Amino acid sequence: ETGVTQSPTHLIKTRGQQVTLRCSSQSGHNTVSWYQQALGQGPQFIFQYYREEENGRGNFPPRFSGLQFPNYSSELNVNALELDDSALYLCASSLLGGSTDTQYFGPGTRLTVL
């Protein structure tokens, strides 16, 4: 069974640029959730995708957008990067509608905005 993977591991961008982060869900999972974790804080929910549709969104502006593909992998796109976007971005996969909907996290992508 393959776990959740994310790419890239680290990324450095400048203000105003755009970034795309990628996530491959665990085998058998149909749902991907994205979280932002600032230094010293707990992860904050950005949004969730289920069967290629957005299935819930946290308190993040529209410049945070996402996609889920037929193989259930997912992308997080952030436009017009700001300094405060510097954080660890985590994706978590789960099986919505299964006997347990536990979310399993990937290792994260560390984004630094200069």
Place this chain on the structure above:
Amino acid sequence: LAKTTQPISMDSYEGQEVNITCSHNNIATNDYITWYQQFPSQGPRFIIQGYKTKVTNEVASLFIPADRKSSTLSLPRVSLSDTAVYYCLVDLTGRRALTFGSGTRLQVQP
């Protein structure tokens, strides 16, 4: 959303049992209690989940009293590698968004 309260930090020594208690006074009937462990610059790792009474797996035990207003994560015989942040979450299983608090920073000393 049910809010959780847990100690900011705890210290222990190798070989000791560590108990981290989480308060969740407003837990709803259908909410489950889930604990995650997180090492620096890594994603949270699922530890254990329960609804009532006691749950045990190869890593930890979770004790939940009858009123479900609190829960205790028990780590038997901790080692240095158990130094991490531990998050208690109370959410309806399958809920869209996991709500993380600040967690408990556990430091295990030799």
